[in-house]
Amino acid sequence: MAKDLVKTLADLKEKEALKIVEDRLSVGEDPLKILDDARRAVEIVGKRFADGEYFIPELVYSGEVLKAINDMVKPKIAKGGEVKRAGKVIIGTVAGDIHDIGKDIVVFMLDVNGFEVLDLGIDVPAQKFVDKIKESGAPVVGLSGFLTLAFDSMKETVEAIKKAGLRDKVKIMIGGGQIDDQVKSFSGADAYGKDAMEAVKLARGWIGG
Amino acid sequence: MTADEKQEAQFKKLLSPKDPEGNDLKFQSKEAEANYKASINRIKDAVQLKKTPDRVPVALLPSMFPFFNAGMTIQEAMYDNDKTVAAFRKFILEYEPDMHIGAAHAGPGKFYEILDYKLYKWPGHGVAPEHCYQCVEGEYMKAEEYDLLITDPSFYFRNFYLPRVFGALDGFQMLPPFTGILEIYGLAFFFVPYALPPVQNTYKALFEAGAEALKWAMAIGGLNGELTTLGFPNILGGFTKGPFDVIGDTLRGTRGIMLDMFRQPDKLLKAMEALVPIMIGMGIGAMQQTGNPQIFIPLHKGADGFLSDEQFKKFYWPTLKAVMVGLIEGGCIPFPALEGHWGSRLKVIQDIPKGKTMWMVDQTDMAKVKETLGKNACLIGNVSSSMLRLATPDEVKAYCKKLIDTAGKGGGFIMGNGAFFDEAKPENVKAMVDFTKEYGLYK
Numbered sequence: 001m002a003k004d005l006v007k008t009l010a011d012l013k014e015k016e017a018l019k020i021v022e023d024r025l026s027v028g029e030d031p032l033k034i035l036d037d038a039r040r041a042v043e044i045v046g047k048r049f050a051d052g053e054y055f056i057p058e059l060v061y062s063g064e065v066l067k068a069i070n071d072m073v074k075p076k077i078a079k080g081g082e083v084k085r086a087g088k089v090i091i092g093t094v095a096g097d098i099h100d101i102g103k104d105i106v107v108f109m110l111d112v113n114g115f116e117v118l119d120l121g122i123d124v125p126a127q128k129f130v131d132k133i134k135e136s137g138a139p140v141v142g143l144s145g146f147l148t149l150a151f152d153s154m155k156e157t158v159e160a161i162k163k164a165g166l167r168d169k170v171k172i173m174i175g176g177g178q179i180d181d182q183v184k185s186f187s188g189a190d191a192y193g194k195d196a197m198e199a200v201k202l203a204r205g206w207i208g209g
Numbered sequence: 210m211t212a213d214e215k216q217e218a219q220f221k222k223l224l225s226p227k228d229p230e231g232n233d234l235k236f237q238s239k240e241a242e243a244n245y246k247a248s249i250n251r252i253k254d255a256v257q258l259k260k261t262p263d264r265v266p267v268a269l270l271p272s273m274f275p276f277f278n279a280g281m282t283i284q285e286a287m288y289d290n291d292k293t294v295a296a297f298r299k300f301i302l303e304y305e306p307d308m309h310i311g312a313a314h315a316g317p318g319k320f321y322e323i324l325d326y327k328l329y330k331w332p333g334h335g336v337a338p339e340h341c342y343q344c345v346e347g348e349y350m351k352a353e354e355y356d357l358l359i360t361d362p363s364f365y366f367r368n369f370y371l372p373r374v375f376g377a378l379d380g381f382q383m384l385p386p387f388t389g390i391l392e393i394y395g396l397a398f399f400f401v402p403y404a405l406p407p408v409q410n411t412y413k414a415l416f417e418a419g420a421e422a423l424k425w426a427m428a429i430g431g432l433n434g435e436l437t438t439l440g441f442p443n444i445l446g447g448f449t450k451g452p453f454d455v456i457g458d459t460l461r462g463t464r465g466i467m468l469d470m471f472r473q474p475d476k477l478l479k480a481m482e483a484l485v486p487i488m489i490g491m492g493i494g495a496m497q498q499t500g501n502p503q504i505f506i507p508l509h510k511g512a513d514g515f516l517s518d519e520q521f522k523k524f525y526w527p528t529l530k531a532v533m534v535g536l537i538e539g540g541c542i543p544f545p546a547l548e549g550h551w552g553s554r555l556k557v558i559q560d561i562p563k564g565k566t567m568w569m570v571d572q573t574d575m576a577k578v579k580e581t582l583g584k585n586a587c588l589i590g591n592v593s594s595s596m597l598r599l600a601t602p603d604e605v606k607a608y609c610k611k612l613i614d615t616a617g618k619g620g621g622f623i624m625g626n627g628a629f630f631d632e633a634k635p636e637n638v639k640a641m642v643d644f645t646k647e648y649g650l651y652k
Contacts, residue, residue, distance in 0.1 A: 055515065147343070178628065
């Protein structure tokens, strides 16, 4: 009997997990089902992270294995076979700041937890957030920043969203190195989250999923 | 000499500073001399944990704040040594700390240009004129290169790492290792690459960069001397790093080193061990070059959340501790900075020789740090960047009072900012210094 992909991947046994995927693909199993198992495994990784059993190395490693599984499975997925998403979240590192490690972990955890993440990258001008909200209708925006200069950029971004008349349409969360509740009040954001699972929790609270 | 005697000798040297000719330094006034010596003694007592200082010393450890404070951009500071010096002088004379770490933070922009430095973006090169330089993380060392690093770190750095982070140093890739130069037979072959244009261009860039570096070092070194004559000490000798951060910050990067922890843990551990004597030598060398014993060690990937306790104890702490112990045995005062939160690590890191280190504390709960690490080590900080930037002077004073009452109890504490700061309200910086001088007197 084939070993359980969910458990193997959640326990971070990379070689075994990839072997299971290979075996399942070779017997012609539905690739979407394999992807769903892999996604559920990484959800467990996220839960173990929130429970203090796993830390960032496990998140990064599971992300890497998930990517490898995606690369194996994706070519076999027929068009239109995409996974259904819970809701949209816009994420970006604010203007002037080019740090992306924290942001990327948040993007990854939101993604495996079923959200459609619109990642605007680093050094994102306030107007770009505004444009993306208008275009996508996403109800949640996450602002990332590592440096103290991000305090002002976050405030300016929140103000730009307000000025565009969109403030009551979105919830805004912030996070990063020197960010705390004091910065939340200063910037006018709705919440500060200390790590990636907090971001997932906040997004869930606001849009379900 | 024992480590105790070496440290004592370093402080004795600091208390009788010399000018560049080796004569007793001439202070600009009797008062300046008295202030300088009082500050050194205060820091000494705080570090050694043998007696309570006359008052809580106060340190200012800024990143780019002095330039904002002087109304200039970081770009101006990076491209004009005179402006850097003027801004830093103004900063020290305005705020009057017991300890500073010199004006080296901005660094010479033209020097980075000559070398085509790719590891950072800086004003005019990827970030705005008013913003601080920022590191571009990447895998500058590849996953399969551990054996090269372990076998001969210097060769690996010169031939692989440096050409990747400095565009102008790509000629280094063509150079053979020096360790092949043994006897007359075949000797000339080793020197052939020096005739090739890429190597010659690399050396031309090095000469040019060296000249820029020297101009800059003369400017900020001169300012250090001048500030000493005015009564403001800088005891920073240089910096080194813990091996996990050496590999995790700028060689393999965060993602790379975390994957290595699972995929090739033994190689990672072996490479970190190979780096221990090199990082000790870096600190001791800096102390010998500058005559200052304090060796800064920025700590990054050991912070709460980055690693589990088990991973911390296996991968992060043993080689970091070995570096610190080596520095202490060499007469240095390791000055590690706990950037971010480190509450979960305190029980592990408190295991260090008593009275030999000073730790900069960023956001960790200071009362808890005092109860653990503080029993063996001097603490500096922990007025946060957000507080300096966003709070009111009264809030800053209230926080400093709390710090003096808890962390300052019985000595072993230096008031200061928790992380190197850029933007801040000048009145908050002033409040931190002035309040400490007034309220921080030990009776």
